[in-house]
Amino acid sequence: MESGSLRKYSNFSEWYDYVVEAADIIDKRYPVKGMLVWKPYGYKALKLSMRILENLLEEYGHEEAYFPMLVPEEVFAKEKDFLEGFSGETFVVERTIRKVLMRKFLLRPTSETVMYYMFSLWIQSYKDLPIKLFQTVNVFRYETEHTRPILRVREIIMFNEAHTAHESLEDANKQIKEAIEIYKKFFDSLGLSYLILKTPKWDTFAGAEYNFDFFEIMPDKRAIELGSVINLGQKFAKAFDIKYQKRDGSYEYVYQTCYGVSERVIGVLISVHGDDRGIIFPAHIAPIQVIIIPIPYKGSEEAVFKKCDDILLKLKQNGIRARIDKTENTPGEKYYYWELRGVPVRVEIGPRDVRNNTVTLVRRDTLKRMVVKDEELLPKLNELFKEIFDNLKKKSWEWLNQNIHTASSVEEAKEIYREKQGIIKVPWCGRDECGQKIEEATELEGLGHDPEEKAEGACVICGKEAKWYFYIGKKY
RNA sequence: GGGGCCGUAGUCUAGUUAGGUAGGAUGCCGGACUCGGGCUCCGGUGGUCGCGGGUUCAAAUCCCGCCGGCCCCA
Numbered sequence: 001m002e003s004g005s006l007r008k009y010s011n012f013s014e015w016y017d018y019v020v021e022a023a024d025i026i027d028k029r030y031p032v033k034g035m036l037v038w039k040p041y042g043y044k045a046l047k048l049s050m051r052i053l054e055n056l057l058e059e060y061g062h063e064e065a066y067f068p069m070l071v072p073e074e075v076f077a078k079e080k081d082f083l084e085g086f087s088g089e090t091f092v093v094e095r096t097i098r099k100v101l102m103r104k105f106l107l108r109p110t111s112e113t114v115m116y117y118m119f120s121l122w123i124q125s126y127k128d129l130p131i132k133l134f135q136t137v138n139v140f141r142y143e144t145e146h147t148r149p150i151l152r153v154r155e156i157i158m159f160n161e162a163h164t165a166h167e168s169l170e171d172a173n174k175q176i177k178e179a180i181e182i183y184k185k186f187f188d189s190l191g192l193s194y195l196i197l198k199t200p201k202w203d204t205f206a207g208a209e210y211n212f213d214f215f216e217i218m219p220d221k222r223a224i225e226l227g228s229v230i231n232l233g234q235k236f237a238k239a240f241d242i243k244y245q246k247r248d249g250s251y252e253y254v255y256q257t258c259y260g261v262s263e264r265v266i267g268v269l270i271s272v273h274g275d276d277r278g279i280i281f282p283a284h285i286a287p288i289q290v291i292i293i294p295i296p297y298k299g300s301e302e303a304v305f306k307k308c309d310d311i312l313l314k315l316k317q318n319g320i321r322a323r324i325d326k327t328e329n330t331p332g333e334k335y336y337y338w339e340l341r342g343v344p345v346r347v348e349i350g351p352r353d354v355r356n357n358t359v360t361l362v363r364r365d366t367l368k369r370m371v372v373k374d375e376e377l378l379p380k381l382n383e384l385f386k387e388i389f390d391n392l393k394k395k396s397w398e399w400l401n402q403n404i405h406t407a408s409s410v411e412e413a414k415e416i417y418r419e420k421q422g423i424i425k426v427p428w429c430g431r432d433e434c435g436q437k438i439e440e441a442t443e444l445e446g447l448g449h450d451p452e453e454k455a456e457g458a459c460v461i462c463g464k465e466a467k468w469y470f471y472i473g474k475k476y
Numbered sequence: 477g478g479g480g481c482c483g484u485a486g487u488c489u490a491g492u493u494a495g496g497u498a499g500g501a502u503g504c505c506g507g508a509c510u511c512g513g514g515c516u517c518c519g520g521u522g523g524u525c526g527c528g529g530g531u532u533c534a535a536a537u538c539c540c541g542c543c544g545g546c547c548c549c550a
Contacts, residue, residue: 295512332513
């Protein structure tokens with residue numbers, strides 16, 4: 001299939017499956033359901049992205065650590081809500097090929113229980129607090145629903161999870177705010193738009209007091225969770241006996257938070273920024289930022305290739321990830337090839353450019369072609385990188401905003417959803433009972449509410465004065 | 477949780493209704509010609525028909541189980 005025949009918005013599923021595989025992001029032929037091979041090109045983009053987050057976490061005082069993948073069953077079972085929430089999707093290791101093990105081990109579906117077992121050993125005094133750690137590791141979840149490349153998998157290969165412990169509820173709440181700030185910066189740096197909502201109580205993370213989710217809207221207009229920020233309160237502290245001695249000599253359980261993001265963000269980024277020709281990577285996470293395409297007319301090959309080599313060297317010396325496509329394909333074929341892979345800027349060099357001391361540039365997002373003098377190449381590239389990023393980011397926010405609709409009754413919400421999909425917000429009194437009725441009546445899923453956004457009008461269920469808007473839609 | 481569709485070369489696919497020598501396109505390799513948007517031509521390569529079992533003189537085709545992929549509903 002040719003990428004030119006794909007339509008991102010009219011047949012997103014087909015577009016997505018084709019693009020992630022054809023663009024050398026992943027290979028989904030590995031024979032285990034929900035487990036993918038990441039090819040070098042895709043893995044590079046993933047690592048470049050995750051490093052942004054890791055750097056941010058470090059800037060905000062988090063330290064990277066590593067905790068094991070296996071957790072004994074009895075440790076995993078300490079916090080009952082957590083156990084309940086993850087029991088259906090946690091893999092168990094109970095034997096070698098030859099013999100049955102003495103006790104069962106679980107593959108981490110997320111690392112609360114792994115880390116907090118250690119926290120209880122490490123934390124004794126208020127002087128040991130706060131703890132702010134993170135790790136980027138693989139976690140395993142036996143997804144019962146259908147898996148989708150990168151977006152829903154059974155092995156999440158880069159789960160960046162941060163875990164903190166604090167002296168007071170107030171400190172934990174402050175940490176939640178900080179985490180939200182970090183994630184905002186992270187998604188901003190990927191040019192992704194997001195909606196931050198407090199999760200409905202009946203959907204809260206297993207073992208948590210409350211949590212916030214970041215949502216983006218995919219090209220098929222369904223909502224997808226980008227990341228989650230969770231206030232665990234003292235639930236795990238009590239289950240794992242994580243106590244510290246205060247200044248007055250008394251003991252208290254710590255207050256904890258955790259927040260996580262996975263490679264899913266790359267799947268979302270590819271989906272949101274891409275177009276009918278394929279991926280569009282922002283330059284700072286593009287594995288290849290500039291692709292040089294020689295246009296070697298007969299008789300001019302030597303001069304053209306020489307100039308390509310010179311330009312490549314110059315770009316590399318300036319820290320730009322560049323490459324020359326020296327294959328024997330025709331230029332047109334190369335254009336499509338690198339466009340599919342999302343290289344932000346293409347440099348074409350032909351005899352005309354050699355003659356005039358120029359290069360021809362094409363930006364990936366608009367495909368506009370421009371000719372610049374050799375000495376203007378570097379500043380022009382930096383300018384283009386920025387313009388492309390700004391453009392992607394702007395489009396992403398426009399997309400999100402144009403797909404959030406307001407309705408003032410259940411009927412209106414249903415009608416709008418039927419016509420436009422996306423996310424609908426309706427006035428809500430704030431009571432769980434009414435929230436659940438909104439879900440039932442509209443046959444949509446509750447995504448949550450924004451506590452800082454005051455609603456106007458009356459609750460669509462009970463008619464009492466609305467406190468907030470309740471956001472509903474279909475989730476990935 | 478319930479229901480449906482599908483699996484043939486690296487990729488896409490014909491053949492399955494009605495059992496009888498697996499065919500095409502694309503890719504890949506060699507060559508010629510080209511090169512500012514997927515050029516053209518010549519020659520070649522590539523198949524445990526997802527896996528296992530059953531029925532049959534004979535299975536890609538029919539039956540059973542499993543694995544993998546996709547879709548819909550709750």
